[in-house]
Amino acid sequence: MILIFLISLLLLQGDTLGLAGLGMTNEAAVIPSEASVSHEEELDIAEIIFEHIGDEYEWHITEWKGKAIAIPLPCIVIEDGVHIFTAHHAVDYGYTFNENGKLVNAQTGKRPIDLSITKNVLALMFSTLLLLVIVLWTARWYKKHDALQQAPTGLAAAMEPLIMMVHDMARENIGPDYRKFSPYLCMAFLWILFNNFLGILPFFPGGANLTGNIAITLVLALFTFFTVNLNGTKHYYKEIFAPDVPGFLKPIMPVIEVFSTIMKPVSLTIRLFANMLAGHIMILSMVCIIFIVAKYGPLLTGSMTLISVLFGVFLDALECLVAFIQAYVFTMLSSIYIGLARAHEE
């Protein structure tokens, strides 16, 4: 319980820090636009940041001698058949981009069914494949070696503590049939952990803001939601729809309970999404300070750069911590929800 309390405290802190980061972004975006009216070149910090945390139809890696180096990715659109093209040729196929940078039909302006392999989808494929290979490689060690006689070596030694941490968490929170749910919790934990760290990594193949994307965290939370509610015991459903309460509460309680059941995945979604997004925005803001102050003379630029780098290092370290904690919290809460759904009458 104390652990949960501490983690929730940390969570709160992470959220407030995140909000502070967001506030800073706005300020950072506002100050130059007011102060640099006389300058011709305007830095749109908000755009830079949102470009980094958003999705794209190509993977922009860097600029080299004025030319953008990017991996072109296939756009896959289903509207009167399947159309596959790259973003450069969108116009040829009758598509254009709306103000959010999404593909829309050039004539109607409507969004088609868009299954494009975007930057986030590619990062998703890469990180999930990486996870698959690493875990299967670890499993291979246990198949090839007699784990009863030998201590794990190499990759197995690195992965075993992580997997067993989640496995033990499942055993503590779920109860006797925890083995059925342990693989899902391991998968969710390692997947979130991998993607959180790949998100912090600033260069290819990291840098995609996957766990800070609400679609991703929504899917994760829905997986947990269905795992919980498809495995609920009679006792669990009785507690929701016919709890043991005084008569006048009988009609109210099911409403509250159903609402709380639905709020659980929503809170999982938003907690992970907001924490990771806030972390990315904070770090990007810190880096952007350097470019904002670049035109204010060497003294200010030098001192602000120093401050920016120091804060950047601090925030990066903080984000490493948050990356682990958020993966842990998501898994912990999932296991607790599953444990509640597996409760039996005492």
Add this chain to the structure above:
Amino acid sequence: MNLITPDFGLLFWMVVIFGLVFFLLAKFGFPIITDMVDQRSAKIQQSLKDADEIEARMAKWKVEQAQMLEQTRREQSAILKEATETKAKIVADAKQQAKEEADKLLAEAKLQIAAEKESALRDVRKEIALLSVEVAQKVLRRELSDEGSQRAFLDKLVDEAGQADIRS
């Protein structure tokens, strides 16, 4: 805003990829690892329990051993004491026996000496008697060469004989 509306394409791919990899890992990945590690934990638990048991048994053995050693020592000292007593007794007995033997021998020797002495005395007496008879013969032969003296001597003898008879 763009950030908080989930994108359908990403939702779709996330469900497909996460679901597929979860299926693969739930079948070929995690259970293998966790089962093996659980087995190992169980084995370690068992080994620790066994070790504890063995330790307890060892402790018991140690106590028993100490008891046995103590008992043996007591027995040893008892035997030693007994042996000393026996030795003393044997020595005393031997002394006693030797003394008896010596006494017996001494007594025998004394007896023999006494007998020897007796016989020697007897011999001496006999010799002396013979000598005295001879001397007496010689004396008598010389003294009784005349009639008168013979007569006197005879009378004396008779007197003496008479006295001896009365005495005995």
